[in-house]
Amino acid sequence: MNQPFAPRGPRALLLQRVGVLPGFPFLVGRDPRAGVSPDDPMLALSQDVAEAVRAWCATPGDGKRGVTAALGFRVAADLGPGWMLGVHDELHGSTHLACWHCGAFHWHLRPHPVPKLPRVLQVKGQYAHGPLRAERFGDFSPDEPTAGLQLTPGLVDDFYAWSQAVNHQAQYGTADGPELDARGAALADRLATELGHDWTVEYLALEYGNKGWM
Structure with missing residues (x-):
């Protein structure tokens, strides 16, 4: 929970709407002045995912964490295993890692079964x-x-x-x-x-x- 970003293998990327340049919600480093646009060729996002990110950027402060989580999973799936995507939760001030494979907040480098929670x-x-x-x-x-x-x-x-x-x-x-x-x-x-x-x-x-x- 709230672990600092430290790239290990995949490149670390943070999706954050607060405290970054408008329209540049991705951070590869910690400097918000070096934000990355969803249209940046480095990310190679599909057109529909990039458009979804732009729409999300245009509606700040809506407080809908479910919308942010769903978007994060779409972005993670589009990026694939070459990136480690963090998604900032504005409501609770925390950051979660989004798994590209199973659409959940954790990270595995390879496809994996979803763990079963004990009772x-x-x-x-x-x-x-x-x-x-x-x-x-x-x-x-x-x-x-x-x-x-x-x-x-x-x-x-x-x-x-x-x-x-x-x-x-x-x-x-x-x-x-x-x-x-x-x-x-x-x-x-x-x-x-x-x-x-x-x-x-x-x-x-x-x-x-x-x-x-x-």
């Missing part, structure tokens, strides 16, 4: 990690497509807000630890209610991250 989930507050965990699946976000949880938007938003509060506490120590802990436990209860009796949800509380806190 036992954990909720944990840890710096720079997703709030949910599962065996052999690692940590992930509440709206991770490969997980297929299909949680309500309100619960997804609250999980993101809690994770951001945990990260802020880890960095600055300004939040109330017991209050964050109580919020996490309440989110775990809500998750269990939404998923139903076929699932087991465990709350693992707050944990020291690589920043160290509390």
Whole structure:
């Protein structure tokens, strides 16, 4: 979650609408002044995908994360395995890697089966990690497509807000630890209610991250 870009094999590319030159939403490096147009021959996007990107650029601030995710998957599929595409989530301020093969937010260099999520989930507050965990699946976000949880938007938003509060506490120590802990436990209860009796949800509380806190 929110990992910095570092090209390994495929070239790293970021699709971002905020903080870049109008009409140049792709960043190969970190400098927004060096944005790349969807029509740039380097990307070799198909005409319909390039047009979809231009239309997306022309409607800033619509808050429709589903539209951005769907566009990111189209772009990733068009680019193929030669590029590692990150998609910026404006609503939650996070960045996800879009898989060119299966249309989900993760990265594999070769075609692969979609992993099956176990029916036992954990909720944990840890710096720079997703709030949910599962065996052999690692940590992930509440709206991770490969997980297929299909949680309500309100619960997804609250999980993101809690994770951001945990990260802020880890960095600055300004939040109330017991209050964050109580919020996490309440989110775990809500998750269990939404998923139903076929699932087991465990709350693992707050944990020291690589920043160290509390």
